Amino acid sequence: MRLLSQIFQPIIIIPKGAKIKNTEITCKSQKLLLECGLIRPTSAGFFTILPLARRAITKLEDLIHKCLKDVNAQRISLPCLTSSRLWERSGRLEDVGSELFQVEDRHDKRYLLAPTHEEAVADLMADVGPISYKQLPLLIYQITNKYRDELRPKHGLLRSREFQMMDLYGFHTDQKCAENTYNNVNNVYKKLFKILNLPVYRVVAPSGDMGGTLSHEWQLPATAGEDSIAICPSCSHTSLTSGKCSECGKETDVCGSVEVGHTFILGTKYSEPLQAKCITQASNPTPLIMSCYGIGITRLLAASIEALSTDSCIRWPAAIAPFSTIVIGPKEGSKEWSLHGIQATQGVARCIGDVVGDVLLDDRHTLTIGKRMMMADRMGYPNIIVCGRNSIENPPKYELYANNAKTPLLLDMNELMQFLRNDSSNNVVECAN
Ligand SMILES: [Zn+2]
Structure with missing residues (x-):
């Protein structure tokens, strides 16, 4: 499990039409890769x-x-x-x-x-x-x-x-x-x-x-x-x-x-x-x-x-997204946070990591869930899992936005694991034979 707060990702906001160090922005992939902190130009044609x-x-x-x-x-x-x-x-x-x-x-x-x-x-x-x-x-x-x-x-x-x-x-x-x-x-x-x-x-x-x-x-x-x-x-x-x-x-x-x-x-x-x-x-x-x-x-x-991709959101072939899954916990100070705080969210991310292998935990708990979801959508992580309002139910339920879906599936831990197991085995089976 990786923590998003520790990822080296120098996000930049480029004013329209501006020139970035020897590089004119001429297409969507270049713009998104630059702005989302994925590549950095060094000199003309080198990154x-x-x-x-x-x-x-x-x-x-x-x-x-x-x-x-x-x-x-x-x-x-x-x-x-x-x-x-x-x-x-x-x-x-x-x-x-x-x-x-x-x-x-x-x-x-x-x-x-x-x-x-x-x-x-x-x-x-x-x-x-x-x-x-x-x-x-x-x-x-x-x-x-x-x-x-x-x-x-x-x-x-x-x-x-x-x-x-x-x-x-x-x-x-x-x-x-x-x-x-x-x-x-x-x-x-x-x-x-x-x-x-x-x-x-x-x-x-x-x-x-x-x-x-x-x-x-x-x-x-x-x-x-x-x-x-x-x-x-x-x-x-x-x-x-x-x-x-x-x-x-x-x-x-x-x-x-x-x-x-x-x-x-x-x-x-x-x-x-x-x-x-x-x-x-x-x-x-x-x-x-x-x-x-x-x-x-x-x-x-x-x-x-x-x-x-769209003009503002990266979309990857699912098999090569930098992380297949991102987990977003409740905002610090919320009711959910007091019952389902950092420990519980890390526990969820760890369980998921055992299934999918590459999970990222957005541990910037001072930001709202909505703000972090927007950023995760912009980065195009195929599966976004939110520990929100329903995570304090018994049993806890989690919101899963699978493959960039706009509306979530509401799943308990077993159902979530089952879904992710099927999802990740699809990729592995196809490329192993
Ligand atoms: Zn023809």
């Missing part, structure tokens, strides 16, 4: 992630780790700095050089703060290889901070210059193996977004700077998004280009969207220049077929807030 947002991100990471177990992906950590020479060899230094943060060491050796790691993993495979076909397909991934020197960082975590990303790399003997793995990982993406309850669309995408043979973007509709997708109202076919639906010929609806993930079959674009090879039964060492998969973690967090 400190504060404790409550950090908790949400950790939950998202855990969920991704669990989902990736389905495809036997193994976790590694590559250095944030990649030798610029590797990017020279792949040809990308020339292509996207202006977007890279580059540094030199004391021996004048050049490195870049990697925005992605195709070169680095291909070099790893070249270094240990040639790898046997018996080990393939091989899937390795990491969750680390990535860097891109955006010309115009904006929208807070939606387009920042440092961002957290899950990047997964697949190595295959041939195209067929790559396609199988590609489909399996795409199913992992679908499952993840289903658990998060987000309407993320998979659309065919051009491969761009990454090169390769097949790619999809994973787009979440949100008005602040810099991309747009066209959805056919008739057959639900989704694409990046507006106009007539390619499947049924009907006129499509276009909406703003945020790219939260990208998947590619890369072919040999990186393995060939970097000499990453495998040994097959039939032939001499041949270049590995590569696939790669990304999920922008900090961007997905911001995009889901963008898509789900």
Whole structure:
């Protein structure tokens, strides 16, 4: 059980149209994350992630780790700095050089703060290889901070210059193996977004700077998004280009969207220049077929807030809210307080904590229940439990505002525990299999 009075959450009130330290507020998620004390800008496009947002991100990471177990992906950590020479060899230094943060060491050796790691993993495979076909397909991934020197960082975590990303790399003997793995990982993406309850669309995408043979973007509709997708109202076919639906010929609806993930079959674009090879039964060492998969973690967090929240209240995917449940006790000095004061409220929070694992007690008892409920609603905690007027009944009853409901359920302790047990097991069961 955590006490809200002890949470480091520097809430700020921003006058309309004001500029905050190098950051213009341009969208809802940025405004809510800043004002609710979840992130803090340091310089243009860079943010400190504060404790409550950090908790949400950790939950998202855990969920991704669990989902990736389905495809036997193994976790590694590559250095944030990649030798610029590797990017020279792949040809990308020339292509996207202006977007890279580059540094030199004391021996004048050049490195870049990697925005992605195709070169680095291909070099790893070249270094240990040639790898046997018996080990393939091989899937390795990491969750680390990535860097891109955006010309115009904006929208807070939606387009920042440092961002957290899950990047997964697949190595295959041939195209067929790559396609199988590609489909399996795409199913992992679908499952993840289903658990998060987000309407993320998979659309065919051009491969761009990454090169390769097949790619999809994973787009979440949100008005602040810099991309747009066209959805056919008739057959639900989704694409990046507006106009007539390619499947049924009907006129499509276009909406703003945020790219939260990208998947590619890369072919040999990186393995060939970097000499990453495998040994097959039939032939001499041949270049590995590569696939790669990304999920922008900090961007997905911001995009889901963008898509789900109102102008004044944060709404999270329930599975990643910083705390699933908040308990609000009576106001100091009230009749309830004298009968159901701090001890009893802490007892309630402790019991609930045993069931849901992550409970927050709003121990600011000098504030009215109404004021604290308003703040809990603004923060978007999925379950708000109030020990109010009915907590002095026999047996005590508690108000439960479940999943941001406007009207409460009035439950005794057993009923409350039963409800929360079902509620939290829903999440756990779905992501464990
Ligand atoms: Zn259609």
